[in-house]
Amino acid sequence: MSKAINFFKGLAAKYQNLGFKAKKKIKFVIGRIALYYVLIELAFLFVLPFVYMLSTSCMSSDDYLDPTIQYIPSAIQWSNFTKAWEALNYPSAFFQTMFTSLASAVLQTVFCALAGYALGRYKTKWRNILFVLTILVLLIPPQTTILSAYGMFVKMKMINTVLPIVLPCLFGLGLRGALFVMIYMYFFQRIPDAMDDAARIDGAGPARVFFQIMLPLVRSAMIITFIFSFVWHWNDNNETTTYMYHSSVMTLQPRLQNISQYYSELLGLQDSVTAQDKALTEPMLFAGCMLVMIPVLIVYVIGQKKLVAGIERMGVIE
Amino acid sequence: MKNNKTVKAKKVLAQQANNYGVISFERKRNVEGLIFVIPWIIGFIWFVLVPLVLSVRISFFKTTLADLYGGSFIGFNNYMEVIKNPQYGEVIVNSFLNSLYQVPVVVGFSLFVAVLLKQKFPGRTIFRVIFFIPVILAGVIMTYLFQQDVGSVSVFSSLLSEATDNNMLAMIFGGGLSSQIGSIMWKSSVEILIFLAALQSVPDILYEVVELDGATAWESFWHITLPYISPFVILNAVYALVDSFVDSSNPVMGLMNSLTNGSNGEAYYGMASALSWMYMLMALITILVFVLLTRRWLK
Numbered sequence: 179m180s181k182a183i184n185f186f187k188g189l190a191a192k193y194q195n196l197g198f199k200a201k202k203k204i205k206f207v208i209g210r211i212a213l214y215y216v217l218i219e220l221a222f223l224f225v226l227p228f229v230y231m232l233s234t235s236c237m238s239s240d241d242y243l244d245p246t247i248q249y250i251p252s253a254i255q256w257s258n259f260t261k262a263w264e265a266l267n268y269p270s271a272f273f274q275t276m277f278t279s280l281a282s283a284v285l286q287t288v289f290c291a292l293a294g295y296a297l298g299r300y301k302t303k304w305r306n307i308l309f310v311l312t313i314l315v316l317l318i319p320p321q322t323t324i325l326s327a328y329g330m331f332v333k334m335k336m337i338n339t340v341l342p343i344v345l346p347c348l349f350g351l352g353l354r355g356a357l358f359v360m361i362y363m364y365f366f367q368r369i370p371d372a373m374d375d376a377a378r379i380d381g382a383g384p385a386r387v388f389f390q391i392m393l394p395l396v397r398s399a400m401i402i403t404f405i406f407s408f409v410w411h412w413n414d415n416n417e418t419t420t421y422m423y424h425s426s427v428m429t430l431q432p433r434l435q436n437i438s439q440y441y442s443e444l445l446g447l448q449d450s451v452t453a454q455d456k457a458l459t460e461p462m463l464f465a466g467c468m469l470v471m472i473p474v475l476i477v478y479v480i481g482q483k484k485l486v487a488g489i490e491r492m493g494v495i496e
Numbered sequence: 497m498k499n500n501k502t503v504k505a506k507k508v509l510a511q512q513a514n515n516y517g518v519i520s521f522e523r524k525r526n527v528e529g530l531i532f533v534i535p536w537i538i539g540f541i542w543f544v545l546v547p548l549v550l551s552v553r554i555s556f557f558k559t560t561l562a563d564l565y566g567g568s569f570i571g572f573n574n575y576m577e578v579i580k581n582p583q584y585g586e587v588i589v590n591s592f593l594n595s596l597y598q599v600p601v602v603v604g605f606s607l608f609v610a611v612l613l614k615q616k617f618p619g620r621t622i623f624r625v626i627f628f629i630p631v632i633l634a635g636v637i638m639t640y641l642f643q644q645d646v647g648s649v650s651v652f653s654s655l656l657s658e659a660t661d662n663n664m665l666a667m668i669f670g671g672g673l674s675s676q677i678g679s680i681m682w683k684s685s686v687e688i689l690i691f692l693a694a695l696q697s698v699p700d701i702l703y704e705v706v707e708l709d710g711a712t713a714w715e716s717f718w719h720i721t722l723p724y725i726s727p728f729v730i731l732n733a734v735y736a737l738v739d740s741f742v743d744s745s746n747p748v749m750g751l752m753n754s755l756t757n758g759s760n761g762e763a764y765y766g767m768a769s770a771l772s773w774m775y776m777l778m779a780l781i782t783i784l785v786f787v788l789l790t791r792r793w794l795k
Contacts, residue, residue, distance in 0.1 A: 210617065214617075216612065217612060217623050220627075221623060221627070224630065225626050225629065227629070230641070231637070289536075292532050293532070293533050293535070293536035296530070296532035296533035296536075299529070300528070300529025302525075302526050304530070305529075308536075310784065311540060313734070313784070314780055316735075317783070318544070318548065322551050323544065323551060325551075326546070326550035326551060330547065346539060348539075349535050349538055349539020349543070350535060350536040351543050359536070360734070360735075361690065361731065364727040364728060364731050368727060384531075384532075396697075398694070398696050398697045399693060401693065402689055402692075406631075406686070406689070409631055410631075413634045413637075414635065415635050431636050432636075434636045463640060464640070467636075467637045470636075471632055478632065479621060479625060482628075482689075482692075485692060485693060485696055486696060
C-alpha cells in the first residue's frame with residue numbers, strides 16, 4: 179500500500195518538475211481519455227437499438243431463429259434488402275417523401291424565422307399574447323385537431339396532395355412549427371440592438387435588415403430548424419396516413435407500416451403470430467427500416483457538419 | 497354625435513402629427529413587427545384555431561362516434577364528471593410529478609452531452625450521429641423496435657435495462673431513477689442538438705479572452721458559456737416540459753386513448769375532449785409560470 183502511495187507521490191513530483199508545454203500535453207491526453215470514456219459509455223445506450231436493427235436486417239430466417247446467433251449473422255442476406263425495396267415501392271415512395279420533407283423543411287426554415295423575428299425583436303404589447311399562443315400550439319397534440327382539419331382539407335379538395343402538409347408550413351406552422359418559432363425567437367433575441375440600429379441608420383429597410391443582417395446571424399438556428407423539420411417530416415406517420423393515403427402518393431412511413439402485411443400475403447401466411455412466421459418476415463422488415471432511415475442519416479450528417487463554431491460574429495469583432 | 501366623433505379623431509391625428517418622431521417611430525416599428533408576424537397569425541386562425549374550436553365544441557356535447565358533431569348540449573357535465581372522478585385527478589397529479597423530475601434530468605444531461613460534442617476531436621461526427629439516433633429512429637421504426645418480443649420481454653426494454661444496469665450512471669444514481677434514466681436519456685436528443693447550435697454561436701473570442709486571463713475550462717463554462725446560452729436552457733426546459741406532457745407514454749395520454757377507443761364499453765369522445773382541455777390548460781399554466789419565474793434570471 180505504501181509502495182503505491184510512494185509511486186503516485188513520485189509521479190506527482192515528476193509532473194511538478196515538467197515544463198509548461200509538457201504539462202499542457204499531459205492534461206490534454208488525460209482530458210481526451212476521459213472524453214472518449216464518457217462518450218462511449220453514454221453512446222452504448224443510443225447505439226444498441228440501431229445495432230439490433232442493422233444485424234437483424236442482415237440475417238436469414240435461420241439465423242434469426244438460432245439462439246446462438248445474437249448480433250453477428252453467419253452471412254449477409256442481401257435478398258432482404260431487395261425484397262424490402264420492392265415492397266416499399268422504393269423509388270417512387272422515396273421521391274414522394276423527399277419532395278414532401280424538403281418542401282416543408284425549406285418553408286419552415288424561412289417562414290418560422292419571420293414569426294420568430296417578430297417575436298424576438300419587436301418588444302410590443304401583442305408580443306406576450308403571441309408567445310402564449312406559440313406555447314399553446316406546441317402543447318396541442320396533432321391528434322386533437324387532425325379530425326376537423328381533415329374535414330377542412332376535404333372541402334378544399336387537397337386530400338392526396340402534399341398541400342395539407344406543406345401549406346401550414348408556408349405560414350410558419352406545420353409539424354412542430356411552434357418549436358421552430360421559439361428557437362428563432364431566442365436566437366434573434368440575443369442579437370444586440372446596435373446591429374439593426376446601425377443598419378437602419380444606413381438606410382436599410384425592414385426587409386433588408388431581416389434578410390441581409392439578421393438571418394445570417396442566426397445560421398445555427400436555420401441549420402437545426404432545417405434538420406429537425408426534414409427528419410420529423412420524413413418520419414411522420416400521423417399526418418401522411420391521414421392526408422396522403424392513395425397508393426400513388428403514399429410516403430415511406432405508411433408503406434413501412436403496411437410492409438409486414440405485404441410479406442404475410444406474399445408468403446401466404448395467415449397472421450404472422452408464430453415465431454416461425456415472424457422469422458420469415460422480421461429480417462425483411464428491418465431491412466425496410468434501414469432503407470427508410472438511411473436518407474435521413476445522410477441529411478443529418480451533412481447538416482450537422484455545417485454546425486461549426488464562429489459562423490456567427492454577433493457584432494463582437496466590429 | 498357622429499360629427500363630434502370625427503372632430504375628435506381629427507384632433508388625435510393632429511396631435512400625433514405634432515409628436516412626430518416619438519410616437520410615430522414606435523408606431524412604425526409596431527406595424528413593421530405585425531407585418532412580419534401576420535402570416536403566422538393567419539395560419540394560426542386557419543389551421544389551429546378553427547379545428548380547435550370544433551374540438552372544444554365536442555367537450556360540451558354528449559357525443560358518440562356515430563355523430564361526432566351532433567349529440568345534445570350538456571354544458572359542463574363532461575368537465576364535472578372528470579373532476580368528480582378521483583382516478584383522473586390522481587393520474588394527472590402523477591403525470592405532473594413525473595415531469596417535475598424528468599425535465600431537470602433531460603436538460604442537465606443534454607447540456608452535458610452538447611458541451612462534450614462541441615469539442616473538436618476525431619470521431620466527433622460519429623458521436624453526433626449516435627446521440628441523434630432516437631430522432632432518426634422515431635416513427636414506425638420505433639414501434640417495430642418496441643414490438644420485438646422474445647418471450648415476454650421486449651428486446652428494446654431489455655436493451656435499455658441491460659445498458660443501464662452495467663452503466664456507471666446506475667452506480668451513481670442507483671435504485672428507482674436508474675430504471676428510468678435510460679428512457680429519459682433517450683428523450684434528450686432534440687435538446688442536445690438545440691444546445692449544440694446554441695453553443696456554436698457563442699463567440700470564440702470570449703473564450704480566447706478568458707483563456708489569456710488564465711481561466712480554466714470549468715470557470716469559462718460557468719462565466720461565459722452558461723450565461724450566454726441561458727435562454728436556451730429555458731427553451732429546452734419548456735420543450736422538455738411539453739414533451740413530457742404530450743408523450744404517448746404519459747398516463748394521461750393513455751387514459752385519453754382508453755376513453756376514445758371504446759375499451760370501456762363505449763367511446764366517450766366528449767369526456768376525452770374535456771379531460772384533454774383541462775389537462776392542456778394546466779400544462780399551459782405550468783409552463784407560463786415557469787417562463788415568468790425564469791425571466792428574471794435571463795436579464
